[in-house]
Each structure stands twice: as C-alpha cells, then as structure tokens.
Amino acid sequence: MPIVVERVRKDFGRHRALDDVSLTIEDGTFVTILGASGCGKSTLLNLIAGLSTPTKGRILLDDVPIMKPGPDRVVVFQQPGLYPWLSLRDNIAFGLRMRRTAGIDWGRVDEVIGIMGLKGFEGHHPYELSGGMQQRVAIARALVMNPRVLLMDEPFGALDAQTRHRMQKFLLELWGKIGATIVFITHDIDEAIMLGDRLVVMRARPGRIAIETGVPLPRARHWDMTLDPAFLYLKRQAMAILGE
C-alpha cells in the first residue's frame, strides 16, 4: 500500500509552508526527508499522519485519501509528548489500551521496554526521566503498536551521539525485521543518507522537494560507508541544496 502525495500545497493563513509536493512512498521502504529548519518537514509528516489536511492536492493511502489519523500510521513526534500522569510502562502501553479489543499484551510491552534499554524504569513517571529517555519512551510507544507505517519526526534529535548511533543501528535492524514503511525526518545529512533507502531533500520558502533519489548503498549499512563515493556524492548534492 503505497503512500501517494499528489501536488500538495499547505498554507497557514498567508504563509505557504508547502507547495506542489509530490512523492510516492512504496510499501516497506525507508524514506528519509532532509531539509533545513522551517522548510516544512513536520508539516508534510503531519499531513501524512492525517493530523491536518492539505490546502490543495491530496494524499492517498491504498488509493483512499487520508482524512484522519489512525493507528496504522503511528507518529514519533519531535517532542516526546508523554503523559505525565502515567508510568513509563503505561505510557508505552497507551496505544494498546486504546484498542477496543480485550487485554494488553504485556509481554510485548516489556519486550519493547527491553529493546529500548528502559528496563528498571517501568514505574518511573516522565518527569523522573532524562530527555533522551523520554524520547526513547515515545519511540517504544510507537513500536509496540506494530504499525505498517512509522512516521518519525527527528526522533533522535534529543539524544547524545552514542545513544543516537545505537538507536540508528537498532532502527535499521528493526526495519529489516518488521518490514514497516518508515518515513524519517532529519536535518542531519549523514543520518539521512545512512538510514534511507530513498532520500528526499527539501528546499525552503515555500517547502518543495528539491531531489528524490534512491540511495545506492548496500542495505546492510555500516559506518565505513560514510567514505563510500556514492555516499559522498549524495552528501555533496544535499549540501549544495541546503546551501552549506
């Protein structure tokens, strides 16, 4: 079920955040969206999530226009957005609890807690966690839903370099296992090329897609590849667009 973005425009009052954005995201691909701050990345992600609707154009999922959010497209937002009255474990289980089927698979919840390195903190409340841990809880809360589409808005922005590195590796492994479609926003060029199957680079004012290309690197990524000529070629192209 591809996601098709068709000539989408998004205005906020008189401000044009996105203009003429078209993009097809094939099933099971890992798409990274790269762009400077304020170029409309979050706006595009919110549209795909169904949290807002395009001013012009349309976005299709399974050939049906996206009208509202749904648990098939789980979002990891730029800020953790945890519920302060719930413990870490209950925050992660929130989406499962909202399902109107009986019972929560707590085994699955605890498995994800382990994967995200949050073991031992199950009973803690968000205000008792560091910023990086809160972001990992937000990621866990999305993963536990087993979504077909995972929309991630700079999810590793708040993490230190080492944790970030580990999370990137983990995300790639996970993607290999669950085969979800991942749309991953970042403003880090290396991160965008290292993670993506396909790379989208955006230009600002108004937000438009500058290039959309495949990443010609073997799927099993390794950090040595940052020296690969294909990597460097893409990086140079992206840098030119971002004006660095």
Added chain:
Amino acid sequence: MTVSPEHVCDQALAIDASPALGPDVPDQIPSIEADEIPDAFEIAPRSGVPWHHVSRFTTATVVICAVILWQVISDLHVFPPIALPSPVAVWLAFIKLLTKGYGGHSLVDDIVTSSLRIAIGFGGAVLAGVPIGLLMARNDLVFRVIDPFLQFGRPVPPLAYIPLLVVWFGIGELPKVLLILVGTIPVIIIGTISGVKATPILRVSVAQTLGASEAQIFRHVILPSALPEIFTAMRVGIGVAWTCLVAAELIAADQGLGWLVQYAGQALQVAIVIVGIIVIGILGYAMELTIRVIERRVVPWRGHG
C-alpha cells in the same frame, strides 16, 4: 574582585584535575545498562534546600512581632479598649467562648455548623461545577447556553442573592448552602474550562495517531490534563466559599462563625469579633492546605510539565 594567590592556585588545581580523569574513561561502546546509570542519578531528589525552613521561620517571626506590636498599641491606649482589645483580652474571650459559649452555645458548635455549610456548599459546587465545566468545554451548544448566565452571575456579590434565596427557599439551611454554592460555582466552572483548553495539542495528537476515539481522548488525555487547573480553581474557590459563608449567615442564623462575628459586632463585643475573624482565617487556611495535600497526591506531576 581581587584575585588572591590561593584563588589562582585553586583554579590551577581544578584545571589540572580534569585531564587526569581522561585516560580512565573506558573506550569501548557502553552497553545499554551502563549508560542508564547517569540517568538514574539525575532523577535523585535534590536535598538540603534550606529555603523552606527560612520561610517558616520568617512567618513565625512576623506573626509574633505583629502580636507584640498589637499588645503595645493597646497598652498605650491609642484607641479605647472597647475598639481595640489587647491580645490578652482576645485570648480570654476565646477561652470563654470555648467553655461558656456565646448566644447559648459553644464556639465549637459555631465551627462545626459553619464547616458543614462550607463542606456541603463548596462540595456541591465542585461536584456540579466540574462536570458542567467539562460539558461546556466539550460541547459548543452547552457552552453558549450556560456561559451568559456565568458571565452575568460572576460580578454579582453574594449578598445580592439573599432576598431571592429567602423568598424561594425560606430561612433554613438550604438557602445558606445554596448561597455558598452559587457564589463558588463560577470559579470552579471557569477553572475547569480553562484546564481543558490548556491541554497541550501534542498530547491530543499523540492519542489520535495511536487510534484513540474522541471519548477516549476526553477520558484519558483531556481530563487528566485539566486536573491541575481544576485544583487551582478549588483552592481559589474555598476562599470564595468562606466569603459567602459570612453573607449566608446573615439569613436568620443563630449559629456559625459568620453569625458570631455579626452578632457580637452588634453588641460591640470586639474581642469576640476578633476571635471569630481569626478562627475563620485559620479554618480557611486549613481547608486550603487540605486541598493542597490532596492535589499533591492526585497530580504529583504538577510543576514538572
């Protein structure tokens, strides 16, 4: 600021000390457990904050100084004793109120009577006001129907309702409790609405993308998000309730702290009036503290975002 040699020396030591730590730091990639440990330390409560004690000490000092000043002024007979009785005279009046009572019953009866009226009137205002506020925040039609009454009723002083309440409900307990309720409920309703409106949009978006229904979002996201403001409204409301109490006990009362203050005032028993005022102040403060204690249990995340 002059820099003493010791100071320079201290700084040099501090700078020297840090590179010494360098080589000891392990080079390998830390396991997940290992890098969790600093997080655990970060959340340890900060202890040894002395400000709490300082402020308590200050409060006690101010109270004691005020009482001493009061005693001195009354000893100097700046005002006639009937207008400003000394603290000692007020204390004696207090003891007499406890033991012999005034107007045929003890001070304890007044306290119990007034507290019950407050509890029922204020409790009713919370029990009715919170659901009304939630409904108004959720449903535009309900908001449009109720809001005019709210805006109209808010600036009306509680005293103005008394004749109406007496005509409609007589002179028993009902009009007194209703007056407290009517005076307090706008505070609760407005606080509840503003709590709902203050729900961070991100919390709602998260729930939507996780598949929560409208009703679930209201129950599991908006309601808990509104709780801190509801508690603030309750703390303001309890003060308003005491204000209304004194008005309520103008309605053919023969008991209660508001009645005591007015009745003793008419008899120029200023010492008793002062006792009544102090008791009202202490009880009001105690009730506010009680709400604060409950608040800390129900919304422990308050002030932590």
